[in-house]
Amino acid sequence: MRALARRLGRDEEKWGLAGLLHDIDIEDVNGDLTVHGLEAARMLTERGVDPDVVDAIRMHNEMAAGATRRLELHHALAAGETITGLITATALVYPDRKLASVKIKSVTKRMKEKAFAASVRRENILECEKLGFSLDVFSGIALEAMQSIHDELGL
Template sequence: MENIVEKAEKLVNEYVKSDSLKKHLKAVACSMKWYARKFGEDEDRWYACGLLHDFDYEKYPDAENHPYRGAEILEKEGFDKEFVEAVLGHASYTGVERKTLMAKTLFAVDELSGFVIAVALVRPSKLIGDVKVKSVKKKMKDKAFARQVNRDEIKQGAEELGIPLEEHIQNVITALTECAKELGFEG
């Protein structure tokens, strides 16, 4: 019987063709796994949740369908209600309340994981480990930089977790540094 990570990877491989989306899913999954370890939760389950939060996005990119179609697929695949609600809750426009720690964490790391990678890519070394909290906060003020990233949701995510923004940013930098090689960043 396949485990939850294998099941999640199978769905990602079936639905996601874009390398950039696969990297985003992996980055969010790495951040989720790091937080699961910090909170004493199931690392594989949280990793899978991060991996699957946007797996339906290529096929259903509009707000009428994403993440609703993905949630339907996850239900058919046997993922439990808490897992599916976390995926639904990562998109604030769904109105699905983030009740669990897993749901709050997914929302908190989604935008920030992508933003930290964007900051790393403009650094001379292009290494996630070289990114500093101060640099991330400075780039958050620059509305032209990674303009698709919702800064208010980054702040709201940290608030919902009850973690100061600076600490949350450092946690995500640490998480992404741990899996930098997996994400295609050497060093």
């Protein structure tokens, strides 16, 4: 999220915070996607987190939010969290299981394979186009960002 913010000239701290906190409630709601995001929004509002961050976290799960993503940060969070899942799955099929082995072309190829990482919502990733990025460019931004923290990710 910070890399996207940087690329778009947006607030890296705010966008980074949204990226870090967006799944904070997943254990509290036992993975229930009908409320995931809503509970996080409630928790974070009580703690005085920036309303834009709270709104993006609420909206990253449209099913629970009952609304359609409309703002840049909404699309960035939905696309960003989802592409990381596809990139991780791509890395895990390599013999060394390392992000360093992953290439943009591999990510975009896997994007087209519906059976690969079948739970990855490809329509969310394609929201990158609402940010002005092609899939190739967006994949590159995400891959480079993940590669820069590969040790923390264990990949």
